[in-house]
Amino acid sequence: MNALNASMNITHVVENLNRGGLERVVIDLVMLQHQQGHRCQVVCLFQRGSLAPELDAAGIPVHACDKGRGIDFGALARVRRLIRDHRTEVLHSHNAVAHYLAVLASVGLDVGKVVNTRHGMGGMQRWNRAEMLYRASLARTDAVAMVCEAACDGALEHRLVPRDKLRVVPNGLRVQEFTVASPAARERLRASLGLPPQTRLVGTVGRLNWAKDQANLIRAFRRVHEQLPDTALVLIGDGGLRGELEACARDEGVAAAVRFLGDRSDVRDLLQGLDVFVLSSVSEGYSMALLEASATALPIVATDVGGNREIVRDGSTGSMVPARDVDALAQAILLLLREPARAARYGTAARAMMEASGSLEAMAVRYAALYEARRSAA
Numbered sequence: 001m002n003a004l005n006a007s008m009n010i011t012h013v014v015e016n017l018n019r020g021g022l023e024r025v026v027i028d029l030v031m032l033q034h035q036q037g038h039r040c041q042v043v044c045l046f047q048r049g050s051l052a053p054e055l056d057a058a059g060i061p062v063h064a065c066d067k068g069r070g071i072d073f074g075a076l077a078r079v080r081r082l083i084r085d086h087r088t089e090v091l092h093s094h095n096a097v098a099h100y101l102a103v104l105a106s107v108g109l110d111v112g113k114v115v116n117t118r119h120g121m122g123g124m125q126r127w128n129r130a131e132m133l134y135r136a137s138l139a140r141t142d143a144v145a146m147v148c149e150a151a152c153d154g155a156l157e158h159r160l161v162p163r164d165k166l167r168v169v170p171n172g173l174r175v176q177e178f179t180v181a182s183p184a185a186r187e188r189l190r191a192s193l194g195l196p197p198q199t200r201l202v203g204t205v206g207r208l209n210w211a212k213d214q215a216n217l218i219r220a221f222r223r224v225h226e227q228l229p230d231t232a233l234v235l236i237g238d239g240g241l242r243g244e245l246e247a248c249a250r251d252e253g254v255a256a257a258v259r260f261l262g263d264r265s266d267v268r269d270l271l272q273g274l275d276v277f278v279l280s281s282v283s284e285g286y287s288m289a290l291l292e293a294s295a296t297a298l299p300i301v302a303t304d305v306g307g308n309r310e311i312v313r314d315g316s317t318g319s320m321v322p323a324r325d326v327d328a329l330a331q332a333i334l335l336l337l338r339e340p341a342r343a344a345r346y347g348t349a350a351r352a353m354m355e356a357s358g359s360l361e362a363m364a365v366r367y368a369a370l371y372e373a374r375r376s377a378a
Contacts, residue, residue: 007037007038007039008038008039008089008090008371009038009039009086009087009088009089009090010030010033010038010039010040010041010088010089010090010092010371011040011041011042011043011082011083011086011088011090011091011092012026012029012030012040012041012042012043012092012093012094013042013043013045013079013091013092013093013094013098013099013101013102014026014042014043014044014045014093014094014095014098015044015045015046015094015095015097015098016044016045016046016047016048016049016064017042017044017048017049017050017051017052017055017062018047018049018050018051019049019050019051019263020207021119021171021287021288021289022094022095022119022120023049023051024051024173024288025119025171025173025288025363026042026094027051027054027055028172028173028174028360029360029363029364029367030042030055030060031054031055031058031060032360032361032364033364034058034059034060036364039086040060041060041061041062041063041082041086042055042060042061042062042063043063043065043079043082043083043102044062044063044064044065045065045067045075045079045097045098045101046064046065046066046067047064047066048062048063048064063078063082065078065079065082066078067101075101076101076104076105077105079101079102079105080105080106080109083102083105083106083109083111084109088106088109088111089111089112089113090111090112090113090115090371091103091106091111091113091114091115092115092116092117092367092371093114093115093116093117094116094117094119095116095117095118095119095120096118096130096131096133096134097130097134099116099134099137099141100130100133100134100136100137102114103137103140103141104137106140107140113142113143113370113371113373114140114141114142115141115142115143115144115145115367115370115371116141116143116144116145117144117145117146117147117169118144118145118146118147118151118155118285119147119171119285119286120147120151120283120284120285120306121150121151121154121283121284121285121305121306121307131160135160138161138162138165141165142165142370142373143165143166143167143370143373144161144165144166144167145167145168145169145366145367145370146166146167146168146169147168147169147170147171147285147286147307148168148170148285148286148306148307148310149168149307149310150306150307150309150310151168151285151286151306151307152166152168167366167370169363169366169367169370170286170307170310170358170362170363170366171286171288171291171363172291172358172359172360172361172362172363172364173288173291173292173295173354173358173359173360174359174360175295175351175354175355175358175359175360177268178268178271178292178295178296179268179272179296180272180296180297180347180351181271181272181273181274181275181296181297181298181347182272185269185272185273186201186272186273186274186275187273188273189201189234189270189272189273189274190273193232193234193259195232196230198230199230199231199232200228200230200231200232200275200276200337201231201232201233201234201273201274201275201276202221202224202231202232202233202234202274202275202276202278202333202337203233203234203235203236203270203271203274203276203277203278204217204233204234204235204236204237204277204278204279204280204289205236205237205267205271205277205289205292205293206236206237206279206281206289207237207238207239208235208237208238208239208240208241208242208245209239209240209241210241210282211281211282211283211284212237212279212280212281213280213281213282213303213323213324214235214241214245214280215241215244215245215248216280216324216326216329217233217235217278217280217329218233218245218248218249218252218254218258219248219252219326220280220326220327220329220330220333221233221252221254221257221258221330221333222252222253222254223326223327223330223334224330224333224334224337225254225257227334228334228337228338231257231337232257232258232259233254233257233258233259234259234261234270234274235258235259235260235261236261236262236264236267236270237261237262237263237264238262238263242260245260246260267292268292268296271292271293271296271298272296274293274296274298275298275336275337275343276298276299276300276301276333276336276337276343277289277290277293277296277298277299277300277301278300278301278302278329278333279293279300279301279302279303279308280303280323280329281302281303281305281306281308281323282303282305282323282324283305283306284303284305284306284307284308285306285307286306286307286310286311287302287306287307287308287311290302290308290311290312291311291354291358293350294311294312294317294350294351294353294354294358295350295351295354295358296347296351297347297348297350297351298347298350299317299318299336299342299343299344299346299347299350300312300317300318300319300346300350301318301319301321301329301332301333301336302318302319302320302321303320303321303322303323303324303329304320304321304322304323305323308320311358312350313349313353316346316349317346317347317349317350317353318346318350319332319335319336
């Protein structure tokens with residue numbers, strides 16, 4: 001099956017479409033479904049978000065419900081009206097809050113299939129109000145997609161989702177739209193950053209928050225920089241910890257060699273200019289940043305958390321290290337910088353892996369199977 005067998009009305013429900021891995025997956029999936037002839041809309045519980053214009057340009061409706069704190073009955077009514085007026089056949093929500101509110105808003109409506117995707121590993125051990133409401137909403141849910149095997153195992157361990165409703169649908173991306181890293185791209189990036197042409201660039205992409213643990217990446221980079229002074233660290237992304245991380249770079253004595261690029265719309269171009277990609281997270285689901293780095297044919301160093309091991313094949317496409325282990329992180333980066341042939345081999349293998357199994361089309365086929373299951377039984 002390459003696509004849904006017949007045109008369907010699909011409503012995706014998210015919190016917003018601000019820049020992030022979940023949001024990128026949703027936008028790419030919706031765009032592909034739209035191209036396949038399905039009638040799609042995206043309902044944002046809060047604001048539309050910075051990525052919404054991409055869907056506007058394709059003629060795909062994006063609605064903001066401006067939800068307030070707590071149970072906002074006005075916002076719930078807007079969600080319900082949008083689901084109903086779209087004559088929704090498939091209601092596809094993303095993460096916990098979007099799901100239980102979408103389910104609540106759709107009670108009594110003739111929706112043929114209710115699917116939820118959990119995009120990370122968070123929440124499984126928390127018995128807070130949101131997770132309790134999420135668990136209750138699963139009675140009206142046909143399938144829950146986890147984005148990696150590790151998340152699926154965690155959901156079963158913590159009894160988050162009944163076994164018969166669990167599926168694994170790994171994230172995918174438009175591999176063909178990623179250009180592999182090249183000396184010319186590296187030269188351009190070094191020049192734009194005001195760095196000498198011989199500088200080797202270690203980079204990462206992600207929100208500046210606790211889960212990505214960029215502080216320990218900066219500490220590891222200090223060890224790298226001491227041994228290989230012609231290196232710089234590039235952090236792409238923004239977040240609440242930026243001030244603390246800038247202070248960390250100063251405290252480690254590497255502020256002059258660390259570049260904070262903030263939230264960027266040209267991430268693909270920036271990736272092409274890196275020598276090594278690093279993900280230092282302490283918590284991950286199925287990282288879009290790792291997929292994008294792999295599609296760019298970059299050698300990778302990643303922490304062994306969540307679904308990272310399902311993307312990075314240790315000793316083949318990159319190196320896996322324990323989370324929060326600064327020395328191991330530094331040594332793995334140094335190895336790839338000192339052995340360019342190994343680094344090139346890892347990058348080539350990473351790109352080949354993405355072409356074989358990491359595409360957006362492969363992900364869409366798996367979701368099509370979930371959408372069709374109920375429809376075929378009707």
